[in-house]
Amino acid sequence: MNKAQAAAHIVAGAITTLFDWLADRLEDLAKWAANLVRFLPNRLWRLGSTLVFALMGIITVVPIGVRVLRRGGGRNFQAWLKSRLRQGGIRVVQLLLEILDVAGLPEIFSFIWRILTRATPLTGTEITAAANVLGPLALRYQDIRVAQRGILRLVFAANGGRAFTTFHTVNMPDLGGHQRTNLDILVHELVHVYQYERAGSRYFAEALLAQQEEGYGYGGAEGLGLARDQGKRLRDFNREQQAQIVQDYYTLAHYDRDASVYEPFIEQLRQGKV
Numbered sequence: 001m002n003k004a005q006a007a008a009h010i011v012a013g014a015i016t017t018l019f020d021w022l023a024d025r026l027e028d029l030a031k032w033a034a035n036l037v038r039f040l041p042n043r044l045w046r047l048g049s050t051l052v053f054a055l056m057g058i059i060t061v062v063p064i065g066v067r068v069l070r071r072g073g074g075r076n077f078q079a080w081l082k083s084r085l086r087q088g089g090i091r092v093v094q095l096l097l098e099i100l101d102v103a104g105l106p107e108i109f110s111f112i113w114r115i116l117t118r119a120t121p122l123t124g125t126e127i128t129a130a131a132n133v134l135g136p137l138a139l140r141y142q143d144i145r146v147a148q149r150g151i152l153r154l155v156f157a158a159n160g161g162r163a164f165t166t167f168h169t170v171n172m173p174d175l176g177g178h179q180r181t182n183l184d185i186l187v188h189e190l191v192h193v194y195q196y197e198r199a200g201s202r203y204f205a206e207a208l209l210a211q212q213e214e215g216y217g218y219g220g221a222e223g224l225g226l227a228r229d230q231g232k233r234l235r236d237f238n239r240e241q242q243a244q245i246v247q248d249y250y251t252l253a254h255y256d257r258d259a260s261v262y263e264p265f266i267e268q269l270r271q272g273k274v
């Protein structure tokens with residue numbers, strides 16, 4: 001190959017890459033429109049349920065407050081008011097996220113986010129790893145992208161290289177314990193995608209809240225056995241604990257270690273009970 005041929009080869013390669021990229025972005029845009037329609041009934045239903053709960057909370061707050069004040073006095077009332085305000089705050093955030101869901105914000109975000117990062121589909125190995133735990137039809141695996149580099153370099157510099165999930169995009173650093181080759185971390189993040197597909201964007205706020213409050217710990221196999229004996233279900237754990245339980249199950253099963261105490265919770269996961 002002479003110099004001119006080599007140059008033409010490079011240019012052709014660059015053009016192919018560019019048009020591939022453009023086609024992917026067009027696909028993202030089309031997905032926004034398609035999902036807007038596909039998820040509308042689900043998203044409206046969630047929004048409606050939250051509105052009903054919020055309304056019930058508002059209607060009952062005064063009579064219950066009066067009762068608490070009468071029976072328990074000022075200190076009890078203060079504690080009660082604090083918990084009600086916190087609950088109210090959570091509901092407001094949930095309501096906002098559900099309104100944004102109806103407008104298709106997750107897809108718009110994905111469209112922009114995938115321009116600012118390098119996003120690639122899940123590989124066959126990654127899908128197999130996740131499907132072994134979650135089930136082959138649990139997620140729309142083909143819609144998921146793993147985003148790396150680009151603007152994420154700034155995010156990972158700020159958050160200490162921790163992977164995180166934004167709707168259908170799993171964000172992973174190039175280096176460190178959370179890099180893409182660590183399939184247990186990827187499985188953890190895909191549980192968040194699963195939560196998003198089942199519960200909507202509120203999972204994001206719930207996961208952040210979980211990080212602030214109880215954290216990821218659930219007591220390991222021993223704690224999980226205890227929880228099972230007390231009748232606790234997977235959905236009684238917070239969003240991060242749920243993801244951590246699945247991640248640990250994946251690791252145990254991968255190394256052929258005893259994971260029997262995890263089985264009932266994984267079964268609930270497969271049934272979509274998160």
Ligand SMILES: [Zn+2]
Pocket residue numbers: 188189192207239240243
């Ligand atoms: Zn997590």
